[in-house]
Amino acid sequence: MKSHFLPTPVLGLSKVAFLSIFIGAILGSCSNHEGEVAHPIAIADMGDKAGMAALKADVEQLTSDEYEGRETGKPGAYKAGEWLARRMEALGLQAAGDSGFFQSFRYKPHPPMQVHGDTSKTMGMAVVREIVGRNVLGATASLVDTTVRWGVIGCHHDHLGWGDENSLWRGVAEGDSAMHPGADDNASGVAVLLELASRHSVASLTGHPLLMASFSGEEKGLWGSNHFTNEPTVGLQQVAWMINFDMVGRLRGDTLAVYGNGTSPVWNEILDSCNARKGAGFELVLSESGVGPSDHTSFYLEDVPVLHFFTGQHEDYHKPTDTADKLNYQGMLRIADFAECIVGELELQEEIPFTKTKDSSSDDAPRFKVTLGVVPDYLFSGSGMRIDGVSEGRPAQLAGLQKGDVVVRIGELEVADMMGYMEGLSMFEEGEQTEVEVLRKGASIVVEVTWD
Numbered sequence: 001m002k003s004h005f006l007p008t009p010v011l012g013l014s015k016v017a018f019l020s021i022f023i024g025a026i027l028g029s030c031s032n033h034e035g036e037v038a039h040p041i042a043i044a045d046m047g048d049k050a051g052m053a054a055l056k057a058d059v060e061q062l063t064s065d066e067y068e069g070r071e072t073g074k075p076g077a078y079k080a081g082e083w084l085a086r087r088m089e090a091l092g093l094q095a096a097g098d099s100g101f102f103q104s105f106r107y108k109p110h111p112p113m114q115v116h117g118d119t120s121k122t123m124g125m126a127v128v129r130e131i132v133g134r135n136v137l138g139a140t141a142s143l144v145d146t147t148v149r150w151g152v153i154g155c156h157h158d159h160l161g162w163g164d165e166n167s168l169w170r171g172v173a174e175g176d177s178a179m180h181p182g183a184d185d186n187a188s189g190v191a192v193l194l195e196l197a198s199r200h201s202v203a204s205l206t207g208h209p210l211l212m213a214s215f216s217g218e219e220k221g222l223w224g225s226n227h228f229t230n231e232p233t234v235g236l237q238q239v240a241w242m243i244n245f246d247m248v249g250r251l252r253g254d255t256l257a258v259y260g261n262g263t264s265p266v267w268n269e270i271l272d273s274c275n276a277r278k279g280a281g282f283e284l285v286l287s288e289s290g291v292g293p294s295d296h297t298s299f300y301l302e303d304v305p306v307l308h309f310f311t312g313q314h315e316d317y318h319k320p321t322d323t324a325d326k327l328n329y330q331g332m333l334r335i336a337d338f339a340e341c342i343v344g345e346l347e348l349q350e351e352i353p354f355t356k357t358k359d360s361s362s363d364d365a366p367r368f369k370v371t372l373g374v375v376p377d378y379l380f381s382g383s384g385m386r387i388d389g390v391s392e393g394r395p396a397q398l399a400g401l402q403k404g405d406v407v408v409r410i411g412e413l414e415v416a417d418m419m420g421y422m423e424g425l426s427m428f429e430e431g432e433q434t435e436v437e438v439l440r441k442g443a444s445i446v447v448e449v450t451w452d
């Protein structure tokens with residue numbers, strides 16, 4: 001996921017409830033195998049076990065040392081892309097890029113781009129180099145027929161390499177680096193996409209063709225999906241919907257966040273009906289907005305109905321500790337089952353109308369509805385957002401904040417830089433109260449801000 005500004009869903013860690021649903025599902029699915037009742041778990045487990053083993057193997061492959069954290073433009077991301085294309089091909093998908101399974105894009109980051117509080121690493125105009133990344137695209141049908149309706153299942157396979165500017169790890173000493181394996185973010189999404197691709201190879205998921213799209217450059221700023229929607233290999237007019245999996249490996253209890261349900265009137269009914277099925281039963285945390293910190297945003301901005309699945313924030317987010325052993329593979333399988341049902345329901349819809357959600361506007365600027373009433377110090381190179389001045393009578397001043405304070409947290413969110421600060425603002429509504437933590441001469445001060 002691109003940045004750290006999503007609200008943490010309230011997660012009730014109920015292992016007992018989870019286990020009972022799991023066992024219930026197993027027993028339920030076995031009740032029609034007469035004569036096998038004596039070993040119910042062993043039988044129902046087989047399909048689950050195979051699915052979970054595949055999910056785990058894919059995550060372990062993507063997070064292996066060989067791919068070095070998959071930073072876009074680096075050899076590790078290139079090799080991961082090669083592996084992913086081979087995997088898609090083996091699952092029976094057809095090449096759907098502009099060069100086999102690949103679609104390359106070039107991107108020149110906009111300076112200045114600061115690297116963790118070290119001004120010597122600030123990239124000036126002169127040293128900004130073009131970065132080349134590759135999307136990996138596979139389809140369940142030939143791209144030749146451009147008249148049919150397509151569905152897009154998406155994820156991103158890039159991550160932060162040895163810790164790029166989006167890392168939240170501060171190391172032990174200045175200048176430390178460590179590989180960021182990105183298991184939840186987003187090997188988990190890739191694995192779920194491949195699981196759905198494998199089901200297609202066994203039995204068609206839908207009569208309409210599906211594009212399985214794994215983007216790169218997501219962490220850098222949705223570069224790959226942006227490039228795809230600008231130069232689609234499948235006509236965008238034919239894309240009826242897009243479902244994005246980004247960070248789906250940490251299901252806790254039954255809580256699953258599904259964002260974008262306001263982007264089409266069909267979503268709520270489909271989500272409800274699939275959630276009522278055996279084995280689902282999620283406690284859904286819904287958010288209508290089609291704009292979020294991941295690749296579905298690129299499609300939403302082209303008027304495509306979208307959904308984004310997300311199992312929630314955690315302390316290992318964008319750190320070297322986001323490792324494969326911490327994922328809930330059973331949960332990922334459950335999400336894949338849920339998604340398969342949704343894809344099937346979409347098939348039954350004659351039309352999937354697009355609706356704009358209220359927080360979107362036609363421009364591409366960061367969208368936020370509230371301000372703090374401060375002048376940010378754009379040249380501050382430390383961690384956080386330093387206030388260079390406060391406006392009279394505005395939220396910051398009313399809460400007692402002063403020039404020189406460094407904002408390090410807004411609500412639940414760590415604020416690492418300007419971008420994080422601006423994105424953080426997009427979460428709040430006018431009139432809401434939020435805890436804001438600042439550092440003043442090194443000491444932590446927490447104030448209650450009322451947004452206006």
Ligand SMILES: [Zn+2]
Pocket residue numbers: 001002003185219318
């Ligand atoms: Zn991320």
